[in-house]
Amino acid sequence: MTKPRTRIQARNSTTILDAALDVFSQHGFRGATLDMIAEGAGLSKPNLLYYFPSKEAVHAALLNQLLRNWLDPLHAMNPEGDPVAEIMAYVHRKLELSRDFPRESRLFANEMLQGAPRMREVIEGDLKTLVDEKAAVLQMWMDQGRIAQLPPVHLIFSIWAMTQHYADFDVQVRAVLGPEHDPFAEAGAFLQTLFVKLLTPSPQISAQQ
Template sequence: MNKPLTRIQAMNSSAILEAALEVFAAHGFRGATLDQIAEVAGLSKPNLLYYFPSKEAVHEALLAQLLKTWLDPLRAMDPLGDPKPEIMGYVARKLELARDFPRESRLFANEILQGAPRLRAVIEGELKTLVDEKAAVLTRWMEEGRIAKMPPVHLLFSIWALTQHYADFDVQVRAVLGEGHDPFTEAGDFLDLLFDKLLTP
């Protein structure tokens, strides 16, 4: 059983993961180095290696944190709730994640674009199981006539695409909108309108 980290160890570990998030989000896994991560964390490379034995270990720790954050909003969709508010709430939570955790979103996107070598087992296991479970809930709601009929998994894909876009393509979004716009407020209003119309039977 691992000993609990001391306060200093916990602070250093947190600093390393925060620095790694910045470096991986900017350069991807292949472009990032332990030297870069150590520099951003304000630690020596040997000190970093005391906590994480390799770049892969740092990356895996980050991805483990990220997946919990990323899957929690979908887990929160209540099968016993009112369908449209449950789905609209999920859309809102995903947009909030894109707003509050843009580096994490880009880290996830970079991993997927590289073929998900460090995430494939989770994608094919935990994520697929959760999606299948929620797709069954959506299908039941559709069969009960409570929301419009459509392919449930593609509905979830569309929610991911329409929310994570605002984090992954932030520079493009802000350049096209121009000054004086709040992308996430405007996106929230638009997605409310879009999904309200889409889901109405």
């Protein structure tokens, strides 16, 4: 039976993962080292290795935590709810995740750019299963004439692209907009308008349903 972690162990583990998130999101997996992570955490390398036996183990813990948080909003899409309200709730929650967890978004982007060597099994398994499930919900709403006919998986892709852009390209976004702008507030209003218009069935199609 595994002994529960002490408060100090839990705190040190959290500190290590937070430092690792900075290192991995800035340098990618290849460029990151355990020495960098230990320095960021304010711990010795042997102390870090007490909690995580390798760089791979730290990275895997971060990715597993990230994927759970990243997928929760998609899990929450309710087939019994109002389609536009459910989709827009998902859009805004994804934008909030980009605002509140930019390092995590960049960590995930780095992993994808490297060919997902440490996440391929998950993205081809759990992630694909969830996307297929929610795409079927979107298609059901489309078939009922409640939202416009669109390729459902590409609709999900577009939500990912348009929300995670604000985390992954934060420096570019802020440089172009200027310091007087709040990129996430403006993005929220823009995406609300864009997706509501995109999702609204044309009157001709609605009349034929």
